Amino acid sequence: MSKAEKTKQHIIEKTATLFNTKGYISTSLSDITQATGLTKGSIYGNFENKDEVAIEVYKYNAGLLGKTLSRSFGDEYITSLDKLHAFVEFYRKNWKFVFANGGCPLMNAATEADDSFPALKTQVKRSFEQWLTKISDVIDEGQRKGEIDKKASAEQYASLFIMLIEGGILLSKTMGDQSFLNHALDKVASIIDHELTILPS
Structure with a gap:
């Protein structure tokens, strides 16, 4: 990495939690200069404006979450059902880390971007589309292998899982009570076991 690239990465990493929390x-x-220890001139020497910093930080935060979630769908899990359950367990095991860093970066950015920050809204939309595709692909794989009911709509279940989990995170973070997220995760696990799984006849 060049010196300029290292400086940009320093700014992004030092402000990742700041942007997601505040x-x-x-x-x-x-706030950015205080978090990075750099001058305003140095910030503007590497980014056109604050919005560009925000976009790059969002990409970084969403990328970290995406990489971690992708491990839930790794090859070490034999069946598609195992992968879906690993996805649920990721949130059970990592909710403290997610909350400590301001919550889900996708949801946080989505709630504030909307029409006031269209460039950020575009990035968030893309992230959710990628997430939907990843879960849908796992369900499709399970249907091809005869593990998941072929009548199930992969896209609908993928969106339902995201809605339940994001809603659980929102309520738990707002109320300071993990039980809301746990209830949402229990529901997703139940759907996997009772609506997607092909039961022996």
Whole structure:
């Protein structure tokens, strides 16, 4: 990496939790300089404006989450059902880390971007599309292998899982009570076992 690339990466990594906790719109340039220990001139020497920093930080935060979630769908899990359950267990095991870093970066960015920050909204939409595709692909794989009911709509179940988990995170973070997320995860696990799994006749 060049010196400029290292500086950009330093800025992104040092402000990742800051943006996700305080908000992509609310975080000020002064917040960024304080978190990075750099001057405003150095920030603007590497990014066109604060919005560009916010976009790159969002990509970084979403990328970290995506890489971690992808491990749930790794080859070490034999069946598609195992992969879906590993996806659920990721949130059971990592909710403290997710909450400590401000919550889910996709949900946080989605709630504040909307029409006030269209460039960020576009990035968030792309992230959710990738997430939907990843879960749908696992369900499709299970249907091809005869592990998952072929009548199930992969796209509908993928979106349902995301809605339940994101809603659970939102309520648990807001109420300071993990039970809301646990209830959502229990429901997803139950759907996997009772609606997707092909039971022996």
